[in-house]
C-alpha cells in the first residue's frame with residue numbers, strides 16, 4: 001500500500017475579493033510579506049528535519065545492538081559504531097543551530113533571515129545524510145518498506161526542497177554576507 005507523507009494540492013484563487021479588514025500589509029507588496037513569513041516558517045522544516053534525523057539515529061542504534069554478524073552485534077564493528085557516533089553528533093549540532101535560530105526568531109533579532117536559512121540548510125542536509133546512513137546500518141532491511149528508515153529517508157528529502165530549496169537558502173545566506 002502506498003503511504004502519503006504530505007497530501008499536497010494547489011489552491012486556485014480566481015477573481016477573489018478580499019475585504020479591506022483582511023488585507024495583510026500594503027496592496028502590491030505581497031511578496032515582501034510572504035518572504036517575511038518564510039523567514040520564520042522555514043524553522044518548521046528545520047525542526048522537522050532534526051526530528052527525522054534523531055528518529056533515524058535512534059532506530060539504527062537499537063537495530064545495531066540486536067543484529068549479530070561475525071559473532072557480535074554490528075554496533076561493536078567499528079565501521080558501524082563510527083557511523084552511529086557521527087549520526088548522533090551531526091544531529092545534535094543541527095538541533096543546537098535550530099534552537100539558536102528559534103530563540104532569535106522569538107526575540108526578533110536582526111539578521112534573522114540568515115540564521116533561519118542556515119538552520120534549515122544544515123538541519124535538512126543533516127537529515128538527508130543521517131537517514132541515508134541509517135538505511136546502510138540496516139542493510140537490506142533498510143531499503144524495504146517493512147522497516148521505517150527508507151520512509152524517513154524520503155521524508156528527509158522534502159525538507160531540502162520545501163520552505164525554500166536549499167539552493168535558495170544558500171543564496172539568502174551568501175547575500176547576507178555581502
Ligand SMILES: Cc1cc2nc3c(=O)[nH]c(=O)nc-3n(C[C@H](O)[C@H](O)[C@H](O)COP(=O)(O)OP(=O)(O)OC[C@H]3O[C@@H](n4cnc5c(N)ncnc54)[C@H](O)[C@@H]3O)c2cc1C
Nearest residue numbers: 005006007008009158161162163164165166167168169171
Ligand atoms: C510535499 C510538498 C509540499 C509542499 N508544500 C508547500 C506549501 O505548503 N506551500 C507552498 O507554497 N509550497 C509548497 N510546496 C512547493 C515547494 O515549496 C516547491 O516545490 C519548492 O519551493 C521548489 O519550487 P519548484 O518545485 O518550483 O522548483 P524550481 O523552482 O523549478 O527549482 C528546481 C531546481 O532548481 C533550483 N533553482 C531554482 N532557482 C534557482 C536559483 N536561482 N539558483 C540556484 N538554483 C535554483 C532549485 O533549488 C531546485 O533544485 C510543496 C512541495 C512539495 C513537494
